[in-house]
Amino acid sequence: MWRARLRFAALSLLAMGTLLYAAGFAMGRLLLQTQETAIRRELQSLAGTLHDSLKPALPQEARPSGALASVLPGLCLVGKPCMPPKDLIHRHAISASDPDRYKLRVFDHHGNLIASSPGALPVGGKPGLLGWALTGEGAGERWGTYAIHLHRANGPGQPVWGYLQISSSLAHLDAEANRLWWMGHGVFALAMAGVALASWWLAGLAMAPLLEAYRRQEQFSADVAHELRTPLANLLAVVEAERSTAEPSTSHRQVASLDRVLAQGRRLQQLIADLLLLASLERSSPQSLRVPCDLTEIVMDVVEEFSEAAAAAEVSLRAGHLTPGVRVLGVESELSRLAINLLSNAIQYTPVGGVVHVTLEQQSREIVLAISDSGPGIPADQQARIFDRFTRLDPARSRQQGGTGLGLAIAQAIARRHGGGITVQSEAGQGAAFMLRLPAGH
Structure with a gap:
């Protein structure tokens, strides 16, 4: 019966484990997607703010120049030495240029890079599709990037001055995902240990009535077989005596009937012995x-x-x-x-x-x-x-x-x-x- 209990507990553990793991995995993915969505909206909002701030101040031509450097303090112009901002005011004139938080790239309308934030930049040079994109996947650190058009003025038919690409590292998000993975699996392992103990206990409770009924059936079979042994042995003794002392005048039909009774009695005796043996085999032996x-x-x-x-x-x-x-x-x-x-x-x-x-x-x-x-x-x-x-x-x-x-x-x-x-x-x-x-x- 312990095998049946173990099988019942294992099935319960499998069902509960599958549900717990699926629920935990879904919650973890939902949490990470929520944070990723928050980063995307933040970049989108910041890109729009930068566009509105830069639009009236952009120089006539989209090329590395002193005029562009004055508009974008803290960025490095292509082909020119990358000079750090002179003071704190210029360093934070555009908060998005803070290299600890964001990376900026500015492209002309042909997609050629003309300015960028100093330091390591996300993988990818020319702007891809406008809007949100993930870059750097499979190459180490992941980056979330948002790209928009840059215009010099409002109005219909205004040509595209260039492109603004703002990126934010997702390293903290990936680190949190890693911590969440290990923490989730640790909690899952502890939960499964508790569920295993509970499943074993519940399986014992569920099988207790069945086990008791099975034991009663075994005991009933053993008791019936034991009680039948004595009267059956007496009956066979009487029949064997009658058969051995049969008179020569006894008809053949009567002798055949006694033989059939003896055969069936011995078969029943063997059946009783087998039932008693089975009952004893069901009990553990010392x-x-x-x-x-x-x-x-x-x-x-x-x-x-x-x-x-x-x-x-x-x-x-x-x-x-x-x-x-x-x-x-x-x-x-x-x-x-x-x-x-x-x-x-x-x-x-x-x-x-x-x-x-x-x-x-x-x-x-x-x-x-x-x-x-x-x-x-x-x-x-x-x-x-x-x-x-x-x-x-x-x-x-x-x-x-x-x-x-x-x-x-x-x-x-x-x-x-x-x-x-x-x-x-x-x-x-x-x-x-x-x-x-x-x-x-x-």
Whole structure:
């Protein structure tokens, strides 16, 4: 049941984690886009203010000149020495020329640079599209740039004097995005740890009624089976006594009826024993009961024991490669029962003249016992059900041979009890191969 609880908690964690991550990612992107929009509006507003301030003072020609230098203090003219402003008033005559905050470029109407702010400038020389643009992406520092036309006067038909391009570094925005990324993922990791604990706890609460019902069903099955053992044993004893003391004058029909009662009684007795075994396998076994067992010897004993049954069924039982000295930490009687169930199932579904192969090998730290038959095979849609209780692919054949439908369920329960499992590979009409995988013991 802990596997079901773990699966339920993992699904809850996945759902909650996906929602939390998507919500956090969307909020982070929204916050960064809001700040980027604020920078864009700031540059747009500043560009408009500069345009209105410069328009009446622009010289006649758009070229590097003393007149342009007086209009744009703090900018460096192309082809001339870049002289710093003489005093604080000139340095801040145009606040946008402050190189710590903004970078300015002035172009003529042909797009040739004629003046720019000192220091490092954003990537890109000539003005691109008018309006907002991002420059420098993929080359290190990103810049937000806004470009507008420059005119000397108002009025229709006024030619374009040049272009004004104002840029602001987005390094602080990128640094904040980086901090937000790390902070967001740190908070997400902490939140996921809390959600994992909550999911495990809630999964336990949700499964508690199911687990209790399952335990009650198991206890009921065990109690019923236990209570039926004594009256059934008494009934079989009476029938066996009647059958053994039957008079010669007893009719053949009466003797046949007693034989059928005995057969069905023994089948019911076997069913009760299997149910009790399954109930005991569902409970965890003390580690003290587990000892190193020679699985090779167990398999060889089972093969030898079934050799006569296979010969009677006209089935060839072949023990292939059996690695000697393969040891498993477990209970010898349960491992023997596991091998018996798998081998009897293979013989039961193998037709006359068929072959059953048994191999045992150790692969690294894993032991693999393979039992294959040449029977009718198992359809793909039925392979997931064959380890369920009372599952019979051929009910008539199983009942005829005295099967209870619990053999593979018991085998799988024993395998899981020993830390392994059983898988099946089969195609219709091509037989079936059951693979038992167990951790190697010492």
